[in-house]
Amino acid sequence: MSTAKKDFKRITTRVLRTMKENGEKISMLTAYDYSLGRIVDEAGIDVVLVGDSASNVIHGHETTLPITLDQMIDHASAVVKAVKRALIVVDLPFGNYQADSKLALKSAIRIMKESGAHAIKMEGGEFIMESVKRVISAGIPVMGHLGLMPQSIYKYGTYTVRAKEEEEAKQLLTDAKRLQKAGVFSIVLEKIPQSLAAKVSESLYIPTIGIGAGPGCDGQVLVTHDMLGINKEFSPRFLRRYANLFDVIEEAVQNYIKDVKAGEFPSEKEAY
Ligand code: KIV
Numbered sequence: 001m002s003t004a005k006k007d008f009k010r011i012t013t014r015v016l017r018t019m020k021e022n023g024e025k026i027s028m029l030t031a032y033d034y035s036l037g038r039i040v041d042e043a044g045i046d047v048v049l050v051g052d053s054a055s056n057v058i059h060g061h062e063t064t065l066p067i068t069l070d071q072m073i074d075h076a077s078a079v080v081k082a083v084k085r086a087l088i089v090v091d092l093p094f095g096n097y098q099a100d101s102k103l104a105l106k107s108a109i110r111i112m113k114e115s116g117a118h119a120i121k122m123e124g125g126e127f128i129m130e131s132v133k134r135v136i137s138a139g140i141p142v143m144g145h146l147g148l149m150p151q152s153i154y155k156y157g158t159y160t161v162r163a164k165e166e167e168e169a170k171q172l173l174t175d176a177k178r179l180q181k182a183g184v185f186s187i188v189l190e191k192i193p194q195s196l197a198a199k200v201s202e203s204l205y206i207p208t209i210g211i212g213a214g215p216g217c218d219g220q221v222l223v224t225h226d227m228l229g230i231n232k233e234f235s236p237r238f239l240r241r242y243a244n245l246f247d248v249i250e251e252a253v254q255n256y257i258k259d260v261k262a263g264e265f266p267s268e269k270e271a272y
Pocket of ligand 1 (some may be wrong): 030049050051052053054175184188211222223
């Protein structure tokens with residue numbers, strides 16, 4: 001078990017910084033409801049992300065863009081009830097911070113007040129810096145997100161690796177340093193070359209959390225539904241599947257149907 005599990009009752013942003021200083025890797029997974037939130041927390045995860053990936057895996061949308069602030073608050077409220085130890089971070093959904101910094105602050109305050117979560121996450125660098133500063137100045141911890149930013153998918157037109165070219169890589173490093181200066185407590189680095197992710201991680205005193213960004217990051221994050229194999233279709237190179245729950249659940253449901261049809265469920269023992 002990690003040092004953090006033994007030493008800290010509740011993981012805070014300060015604990016994450018200490019983990020980086022001690023060279024202890026940070027584990028982060030997504031959860032969008034009470035049951036999964038409870039399982040990942042009891043397993044000892046450091047950070048639970050109520051990600052806007054709920055738009056895909058829970059609501060069945062093709063992208064993260066359609067999920068609303070109200071839906072994110074609902075998911076976060078359920079997770080907050082279950083999670084006793086991990087730090088809970090909630091994505092600010094698309095359209096709820098890009099317009100201006102006042103909107104960003106208003107949305108962040110709604111998440112914090114109505115869900116009881118501990119921090120918010122925002123995608124972007126330079127162009128959201130004013131919003132990041134405003135939210136932090138209100139006392140709300142912010143996690144940054146650079147590299148592949150799924151809320152900008154229509155700008156890229158593809159989910160391929162970002163920042164392979166020198167210019168974009170330079171911009172990413174600059175953005176990461178600016179975000180750190182603005183006061184973010186951590187930055188997610190999504191789908192960028194491992195050499196760049198390692199360089200960014202070494203250049204910052206705040207921890208980086210990678211997804212498809214190699215082992216040089218200070219921590220790792222995956223979408224729980226992907227790593228548990230609840231989704232069969234999504235299999236990028238960076239994804240390691242720790243279970244095949246689609247097959248497990250499908251087989252259980254098939255057995256249930258078989259028993260019901262055969263009149264074998266419920267039995268005498270299962271009836272009153
Ligand atoms: O929404 C999400 O799940 C995320 C992770 C992929 C980092 O932002």
